Amino acid sequence: MKNFKKPNSKQYPKKSFSSVKPFIYINLAKDVTRNNALTHESIKANYLTGKIKLQIQVMSDYLFSGSGNYDFRKDDKLVYYTFFRSSNKLTIPGTSVKGSVRSVAEAISNSCVSHMAGRKKVGRNKYKDDEKKYFSRNDSRLACNNYIQLCPTCSIFGTTDYSGKIGFLDASPLKNVKTEIVKIGELFSPKIVKKQRKFYQNKKFNPIGNLIPEKQHRFVEAVKKDSKFVTWMKFQNLSKNELSLILYSMGIKQDYNIKIGGAKPRCFGTVEIQPLEIELLNHNSLFSHNNMYIKKDLNFINEILENKDLLNKEIFKSFRKSMKFINDWCPRGNY
Ligand SMILES: [Zn+2]
Known part of the structure; x- marks a missing residue:
């Protein structure tokens, strides 16, 4: 007789490890390019200074930007982690957008x-693992450690003793955004340390289907798909190549999406970021209060995206491929 096993419909579909896990690893660049950092004391005429109004639209089923606190629902005493609020409004902190x-x-x-x-990370510039275990002491890819010679990212976003050239205001809801309490499997910190970068993929949220408290699960207050937030990105003294790198890093006008907020291993936080308004500082009228800024149309974004000198083409290609939406379930629990 054949050794026949009855299929069990309740069983999680058998898949190889690689298709079940919700993240991918991206290779590191072979080398780091460092240049002299610009000083901040003046606005430079041959660089771009201005602000871009951005719409952040939730594309995954949920986005959770945690407040670090919890609350409980009165009727059933359900304890849940709350969404961050500022002046009683649901808010995605600008620092969280910037970090992503x-x-x-x-x-x-x-x-x-x-x-x-x-x-x-266990503190400011402190890690539980000793990075020297993974990099030789003179590997150029170790974090920039002086503020004179900086890599593209440290020169744009800042590092110890260098404040960087861009900032994001807290993102507030565009309309009346509502939240829902969602049950998710507990999030475990990753155990494998690799000499690669890890990114959570854009897969489908796999709902648990009940709100019964159980071990190794938590409840989070999340905003739903299609919720929209608005923020401003302010920048000073950026080269066209630097602004371009920032636009690509937000997935603006691209076929991939980035993630913001928490519960990324549960496939939360996929967003589409769109520019709504662009204003550049008018260097000719710096000292008059009128016409301080010139409005640019959205074609400006296309022009900037042509400047690709800071992109590592090979890595960008694999990142782009990996961050497209995949019509595959996200794991509910451990993977
Ligand atoms: Zn750096």
Whole structure:
């Protein structure tokens, strides 16, 4: 008789490890390009200074930007982690947007490694793992350690003793954005440390289907798909290539999406970022209060995207491929 096993429909579909896990590893650049950092004391006429209004639209089923606190629902005493609020409004902190954009910029340019895949940060510039275990002492890819010679990402986003050239305002809801309490499998910190960068993919959220409290699960207050937020990115003294790198790192006018916020291993936080308004500083009228800024149309974005000198073409190609939406389930629990 044949050794026949009855299929069990309740069983999680058998897949190879690689298709079940919700993340991918992106190779590091072979080398880091460092240049003299610009000083901040003046606005330079041959660089770009201005601001871009951005719409952040949630493309995954949920986005969770945690407040670090929890609350409980009165009727059923359900304890859940709350969404961050500022002046009672749901808010995605600007620092969170900046952090997400930075990690992409680091990956797709010849930049230093400020975080290694799986390495746990335990304090300012302190890691649980000794990075020297993974890099030789003179490996150029170690984090920039002086503020005179900086890699593209540190020169744009800043590093210790260098404040950087861009900032994001807190993103506030465009309309009346509503939240939902979602049950998710507990998130475990990664165990494998690799000499690569780790990115969570854009897969489908796999709902648990009940709100019953159980071990190794948590409840989070998340905003739903299609929720829209608005923020401003302000920048000063950027070259066209630097602004271009930032736009690519936000996935602007691209066929891939980046992620913002928490619960990324549960495939939360996929967003589409779109420019709404662009204003550049008018260097000819710096001292008059009228016409300080010149409005640019959205063609300006296309022009800037042509400047690709800071992109590592090979890595960008693999990043782009890996961050497209995949019609595949995200794991509910451990993977
Ligand atoms: Zn750096």
